[in-house]
Amino acid sequence: MEVGVFAFFAVLAVVSALGVVLQRSPVHSLLALVATLLAISALLIGLGAVAIGFLLAIVYVGAIVVVFLFVIWLLNLQRDPGEPGHLAAKFFGAFAVAALTAELFAFFVRAPVGPPPAPAGYGSVDRLADLIFRDYLVAFEATSLLLLVAVVGAVAVARRWPADQPRRSGAGASAHGELRRAERA
Amino acid sequence: MTPVSYYLVLGAALFAIGVAGVVIRRNLIVIFMSIEVMLNAVNLTLVALGRALGSTDGQVMVFFVMTVGAAEAAVGLALILAAFRSRHTIKADELNLMRW
Amino acid sequence: MTANLLTLIIFVPLVGALAVALFADERTVWPAAFIFSLLPLALSIYLLVAFNPHDNGYQFVERRPWIADFGVSYHVGVDGISLFLVPLAALLVSLTLLYASGGDIDRRPREFCFFVLMLETGLLGVLLAVDLFLFYVFWELTLIPIYFIIGIWGSQRRVYAAFKFILYTMLGSLLMLVALIYLVLHARGYLGAATFDLTDLYRVPLSHAQARWLFAALALGFAVKVPVWPLHSWLPDAYSEAPTAGSMLLGGAMFQMGVYGFLRFAIPLFPEVAREAAPLFMALGVVGIIYGALLALAQSDLKRLVAYASVSHVGFVVLGVFALDRFSVEGAVYQLITHGLSTTALFMAIGMIYLRRRTRAIGELGGLWRPAPMLGAILMVAMLSAVGLPGLDGFVGEFLVLLGAYFASWQAAALAVSGLILGVLYMLWAYERVMFGPLAKSADRGIADLAPREVAVIFPLIALMFFLGLYPRPLLRRIEPSVVAFLARAQAAPAPALSFDRAKPQEFAGLRVVP
Amino acid sequence: MLTDLLIDAAKAIVAVLLVLNLATVLLWFERKGSALIQDRVGANRAAIFGIGRRLGVPNLGVTNTFVADPLKMFTKEDFVPDQADRFLHTLAPFLSLFPVLVTFAVVPFGDRLIVGSRVIDLQVCQLDVGVLYLLAVLGIGIYGAALGGWASNNRWALLGGVRASAQMISYELAMGLAIIAVVMTFGTLDLQEICRRQGGAWFGWLPKWGIIYQPLAFLLLLTAGIAESKRIPFDMPEGESELIAGYFTEYSGGKQAAFMLTDFAEVVLVSALVATFFFGGWQVPYLYPEGFRLPGIGSVLLPNLVVAVLGVLAFGLKVVFFCWLQILVRWTLPRFRYDQLMYLGWKILLPLGLINLAATAVVIVAVAS
């Protein structure tokens, strides 16, 4: 993977990442996120990790970000009207992030070795599958359980309870309120 | 081949941008997306280092990061929905009931 | 039977507590609890009889490994010092239960009995434990029940009082724990294996600085419990806010724990430092005497008056213990017993007054002698015993303490004697305002004299007061060997103030004085 | 080195042009076909200066679909509703068309072609994780429809977009399972390799096509494919009776054409995939690289070029057949209700896919031991 191609994808990733953070409209930042993810998966594929690259694309771009889109729709989020104030937090945050980047760069710049030629079938699916289903099987099963729990949790939290009337604004709107209502219903 | 430090630096940059998003933006969804960016920055670094060391373990870790990311996104978004339904806002600083 | 007598004594009340808590219903709870408190009393009386007065080491020793790798063993034993405290505690708990059933505790009797019996186990455990860890466990065990007793059945400011009591004692006991652990770890370095056993820890050499700190920690823990003068502010609240039964337990049974701690652990473990600190503690004792007496003078609540009176008496005991003289230590141990009796009797009498007049404020009381002469007589005897009228039990202890203190430093004795004068002053003044004078208007006419149950409850105490006052010999004979051993251990240093050298005759009828 | 690049570029251009032309042909074919099915005349008006009529040739509406409509599409005003997100509005059609066309890069339309010393693999790019690529790119397709609905600031468009994306996600899952089943049977992710492994014949006469191994997977893939392409009977996103034109209600001109094209390109894509996975792609029964080996009769040697051309023709024929099949399906089956759609997707196709997967796994292990 030549430096030029890397540079292109790197710039694309950074710009789109900035896009995610700075965009006013949530949908735009979502698209920026898609772009970042694709750039990253391209970089991964460039690094030889072909299987995981495509998997990243499939899982993240195909499913997760779409769910984000769904939520944006459900909440009908328009453009943020800009966020005045909170200057102190912003300044402090920016400063902290800058420091973070400086420190990380200081670390990674001195990483010594260039990547050696990839061994045969380095990033292939069967090598990956081999590892996942042999060495990390327990972890794999655990993640499957995790996903199940996540799904059930998500449904439990987000579903609309039968007793839910359209909520009066704020008053008694806490989760506790729901419980009380559920008991009454 | 491009030296691995470039990847690491890129990863660091993306991570930093993600962190900035989390810390600065008020909108929960955007915060969530920044978190995804951070996660993927880490994925990139993992694979890059894996590639440098010639082991596929990095990729396995990325695989698991993805699953966790997915689970987290699912639950997170559900929470945001529930929060919005009851509090009518997804501004991070307005959801501050858990305070002194 | 005699093999594990002590274990029986300690754990029968606990079994009783559980039995009462689980099985007894409204009707049977008081009799069941009372019977369960009688068992350890009977056993401890058997202990008294079977005790060999000439052996000054531990008797009825039971030792089984408990937590082997920490060197903690279930090691219990009784010696002269703790011999009489055990039956006393058992007796006082039984009397407390008998008294409480008579209307003092009306709400939730089952929980009350449970806590009292649990307290009894803790108390007996503290008195009989020879293993430091075991001692600490029982020490903490006693805290919980008394907290609830004060906290639940107390009067208005009970929560404040209970909480303050717990905080004070907890602070002290935590310091103690730290000291224990340090000592054990240090011992492990020296003995090769960690051991909590008291007799083993005697052999551990400590640098003076270490000993000083450890003694300070232990002493603070016990000083809070005694209470020595500046650390006493929990006592008046705890005593006055607790229900009568609670005050009896606190004032009568639990009062010895602090001093016993000094006698059993603090001083023998660090004799040099103890000797060094003796003048300080004697001074604190004397201050305590005068301070307590003056405070008692200023109180308007009967219970607070008795509370400060016991602060004053504890001052005597502390003076006695830290005079590190044969007479004063024996007197102090004797006073542990007699003070327990008189304070319990006083609280009982006050409880009876409270039951009749529903108030403890001295201002509102008056002229009780006419309707209740027996109550008046009992309160009189209890007060005189507390003040140390010769012929009653208080005097014997006080005389010995003052005698020993005189040997140690005549100034301390001279000041301490003022305690006697002030004692009479506040006691009789209170007695006069409660008993003599016309019957207060607010009192309804129908004040009855003592009911048979009340007489039964207080009679043993009064009888013991007279007996211990007139014939203290059997007790002193048994306490003596252990006190001699304790002093040998503490190498009683020449008292700083005494101008003459004390040629101490060492030989007694066939007694081994263990260095 | 340059020639390789040129060859690849040529392959890519040929693939795209083929697909686009085929799509427009299908457009025409469908218009005339549906007219035939519905016993009506169909488009026959447009003519260029009346040449056809003068020559006595019957006007089959060819100029309609090939000349008139495209011109109209590209010259009409490109209308963007106000307050709509202009950037997204223009991006959406591209995002829906681009992924479909790009997928063809990995579809093999022929075997090796030996030209002088060079061996040309008739597949735009040899990617040994072709299937993963396929799934990844299909995933991106969803955004087209979704953003189309969102960006046109129109309730019905939004509803259409929501329906479209929900439908595509559900059926992508089913399609994925079917494809995985195929991948398991052939043991490789490279589509070219899959086609090669479908060469040869069992018992001399039965060609080893995917359909034999995976009949259920075939059905799953076909149904999911039609659903993916959002064509009747899975026509919810643009159900006329309810949502006017679904997510491309507010589109006109070129962008509208793009959406139309994606529609037909998907049809072609589905038929291509079905052909590749289950019908041997460019495999001609009994045709081996050296020539025909007919069972019982003997073998006929053929030059490589002829074999290659025969392969490509076979592949083309299969694709056309399945396009026809899909159009036929479109004009015969009524539209599903949305919950039936979801029910079919999640409660029938998904379990079937899983069962099929499990069965295939069992068989493979049994065969392997």
Next chain:
Amino acid sequence: MVNGVVVEFPALKLMLLLPALGVVFNLFLGRRAGRAIVNVVSVAAVVGAFLLALWALGELLALPAGSALKATLWSWIYVGPLQIDLGLRFDALAAVMTLVVSGVGSIIHLYSCGYMGEDPDYARFFAYMNLFTLSMLVLVLGNNLLFMFIGWEGVGLCSYLLIAFWYDNAQFAYNGRKAFVVNRIGDAGFLLGIFALAAAFASRGLWTLDFAAMREHISLVSSAVATMAGLLFFLGATGKSAQIPLYVWLPDAMVGPTPVSALIHAATMVTAGVYMVARLGFLYQLTPATMEVVAAVGAITAFFAATVALAQSDIKRVLAYSTISQIGYMFLGAGAGAFGAAIFHIVTHAFFKALLFLGAGSVMHALGGEQDMSRMGGLRRKLPVTHATMLVATLAITAVPGFSGFFSKDEILEAAYVSGHYWLWGLGVITAGLTGLYMFRLFFLTFYGRSRVEAARLPRLHESPAVMTIPLVILALLSLGGGWIGLPAGMLWGDRIGEFLRPVVGQVKSVPGLEALALSAVASAAALSGLVLAFVFYVAAPGLPERAAAWSGALYRALREKYYVDELYDFLVTRPLFFLSDVAFDRVIDSYAIEGLVDGAAAAARGGAAAIRRVETGNVQHYALTYLCGALAVLAYCLYYSMRHG
């Protein structure tokens, strides 16, 4: 110096047992048994003790001089070398005291059967009286200091109980408590004396508090310790025997029933101090300085009390001050070394002072409880027996020659003169005069002159019943003849009592005949002059006392108000004590300082927590920020670490 034989005599224990049984019976069964039985039991107990005392005296006289009878109740405190038994010792000194206590006691018990006739609490009264007798006997018979101390405090308690017998009246209760507290102060001194003595002997290796043993080894004690011990014991004595400075409780003790005043505050308890000094004579003789102090305090108190008695209008208060004065004489005698004389004066004083009190009691009985002499007068016709017996007692107390008072007081003055305390002797003589004056003032005011009795009380004015008058007559005879057992040397059978006591307390060398006669002549003259002066003032010229009072003005008022000593004590001791305890200790130190510290710590903890709580803003991003900073720090450290280690 004295070798006597010590014989075991178990009957001594019986002597204590009888009153003890009396106490127990009265307390528990008294109410049910009825008045008659209670009277009988109580008097029998004391009379029994008296008979036993006589029997013991007989046994003692049979033994050679200086011997003693011994009995031990049981072993009391055995602590290592110190072994204290409850041992009884009946030697000459104890014999005299026991006889006085039980003899006068039984007479007074008889008298109180009548006096307390109508009082409902008779059972409790007799219980206390028996308890008092028991304690007094213990005090007197105890063979070691500690057992004696039990008796010492016991009598203090009984005096408290009896003074505050009519407890309904709050003032009586206060006086009772005052008596007990002042006694207790004295007892504290006594206790410290015991310690000093015990320590002194202990330092020499001798562990004992027995009188005999201490007497034997008294040489072991250094003079400094002996002085300190002596003074401490004397402080105890002043407390018990109402000498300056601890005499204030006796006048207030008169609020008790009259028999109590007679028995306790005249005859027995108040003389305990003198007995103790006599018993510890061997200690006092070691240090002349303490002897000086004792004598001086005695004489001064005598004079001081006599002056106050002059101006008192309450009949019992006059007698109280006269008792203080007479005891002053006894201490003067003891201080001068004539312990025998002091004891002899105790005996005679017991007779006539008891008689005076009982007489006053019968007068009050007749007048329905009236105590103020200004509302008496002219009672001699109505109360002939009381009048006659009171006359004998008054003559005895003013030491008119021939009467018992003369012999004992004369011996004391002689001893004072002989031992060189000339100005104390002079003071003594003056006091003798004053005694005559105030005693006859009382006598004349009560029995002679106009009758100032209120009309209401006149009809009930009658002579006391037989049970009260018989004791008066007996005591009158004793006051008359009591003195004859201690005649000055040379006369008839000489100083029998002195001889009898010499082995225990020694004897002062007597003065050659002529000089002694001169001394007694001077003393008698002073006494008679007092008598005449009183006659002039109160009988001959009734107006004179008022004019004298007006003339002396401030002096008279000072006397009447007892030199404002009570107010002084109150100001110097009680008020500061209560201020100290209430304000200084209770409010300031205890609740403010110590409580403040404790509650302050709690408040500080709560305050600190409130401040820290603000960190939880509830805003998720603030938490994220802090998280980030933490990460930065860790990274920085790693960076620093890797930088340093390369």
